[in-house]
Amino acid sequence: MDSRLLCGDVREVLPTLVAGSVQCVVTSPPYWGLRDYGVEGQIGLEPTPEKYVTTMVKVFREVKRVLRDDGTLWLNLGDSYASNTKWTGGPSKKQLSNNGSTFAPIRLTHELKEKDLVGIPWRVAFALQADGWYLRSDIIWAKGVSFCPDYAGSVMPESVTDRPTKSHEYLFLLTKSARYFYDADAVREPVSEVSIKRAEYGWNCDRPSAKAGPDGIHTEKMGSRFVPLNGRNLRSVWTINPQPYREAHFATFPTTLVEPCVKAGSKQGDTVLDLFAGSGTTGLVAGQLGRGFIGIELSADYYTLADERINGPLFAASGRPSSGHDVQGESQDRTQPSRLDDGRPEPAKGQRHA
Numbered sequence: 001m002d003s004r005l006l007c008g009d010v011r012e013v014l015p016t017l018v019a020g021s022v023q024c025v026v027t028s029p030p031y032w033g034l035r036d037y038g039v040e041g042q043i044g045l046e047p048t049p050e051k052y053v054t055t056m057v058k059v060f061r062e063v064k065r066v067l068r069d070d071g072t073l074w075l076n077l078g079d080s081y082a083s084n085t086k087w088t089g090g091p092s093k094k095q096l097s098n099n100g101s102t103f104a105p106i107r108l109t110h111e112l113k114e115k116d117l118v119g120i121p122w123r124v125a126f127a128l129q130a131d132g133w134y135l136r137s138d139i140i141w142a143k144g145v146s147f148c149p150d151y152a153g154s155v156m157p158e159s160v161t162d163r164p165t166k167s168h169e170y171l172f173l174l175t176k177s178a179r180y181f182y183d184a185d186a187v188r189e190p191v192s193e194v195s196i197k198r199a200e201y202g203w204n205c206d207r208p209s210a211k212a213g214p215d216g217i218h219t220e221k222m223g224s225r226f227v228p229l230n231g232r233n234l235r236s237v238w239t240i241n242p243q244p245y246r247e248a249h250f251a252t253f254p255t256t257l258v259e260p261c262v263k264a265g266s267k268q269g270d271t272v273l274d275l276f277a278g279s280g281t282t283g284l285v286a287g288q289l290g291r292g293f294i295g296i297e298l299s300a301d302y303y304t305l306a307d308e309r310i311n312g313p314l315f316a317a318s319g320r321p322s323s324g325h326d327v328q329g330e331s332q333d334r335t336q337p338s339r340l341d342d343g344r345p346e347p348a349k350g351q352r353h354a
Helices: 010-016 049-066 120-130 193-198 255-265 281-288 300-314
Strands: 003-007 022-027 067-077 134-142 168-175 203-205 217-219 237-239 271-274 292-297
Touching (some): 003 281, 003 300, 010 049, 022 255, 049 067, 049 120, 067 120, 120 134, 255 281, 271 281, 281 292, 281 300
Parallel strands (some): 003 292, 022 067, 022 271, 134 237, 271 292
Antiparallel strands (some): 067 168, 134 168, 203 217
16 A cells, blocks of 8 residues: 655645545654654643643644544543643653653643543544534553453552552544445454344333334344344444554553554555654555555654554555655546655655654
């Protein structure tokens, strides 16, 4: 599949992409106050949560332009707690493990109480909703769960004794339009044997319903109307262990988190965008599933890492990817993949690392 990896600030690179050229976006922006790439004005180091949210709205307004009218956005965001200390403090284990970035004490300001949960994911989600996006689903990425003997998970330890350990992040499904492409069959889950047996039983209910009418529901067998034998619909809580990548920072996307997003939000030949490409997991998955890929990454170190990681399986047909090329508008025939225009001018790299 035709794909490109671009190095630069998303606010400079996104405007170079053609409107309506992307079918599906899967991305995870820098968390507020976490990483420092050594670039002035970088996303994630805004002094307040409000300014961070404003930045997100502006960035994803441009994403909306690039996205097809029937496209989907899958947005992963993590949260943090407020602190009234003078500075952000020393680096955490997660920050120290970030290749290509450093920790620098920065002054973060807010009007929250000490120990308040900042609520960044929902602040951003509601702001995008107010800006015109359709907020369709809040998916819980459960890295670990309690009271479930079948799944313990893998969770970063926290030295807290006055609240539960944080073990989840949010994955929001947002759309540009009320009607959009969503392949429910591509992400169906197996139906349990108990449910299959239940489908053989009759259903006799006199309670009126909007679907069955005033006489209620009467069937000899429940059948597929009640138990979809081709698989149940995807749920909104996903139990997925973090999947570290040895060469990357701790916060690498698990491939199993990206796969259902790409499968449900696109089909073979479509183009998938990750505007915060990191170590290239979205591009890796997109290539394996027969999709084209556009990745944007600010850090030259991460850009190199992503290039090396996905160069083999993803770009075998087209050779090593090169930064600075745009994507043409997608063909009106949805069976044809988006194509790349190697003749377009190179986008600005004003904030690219040397």
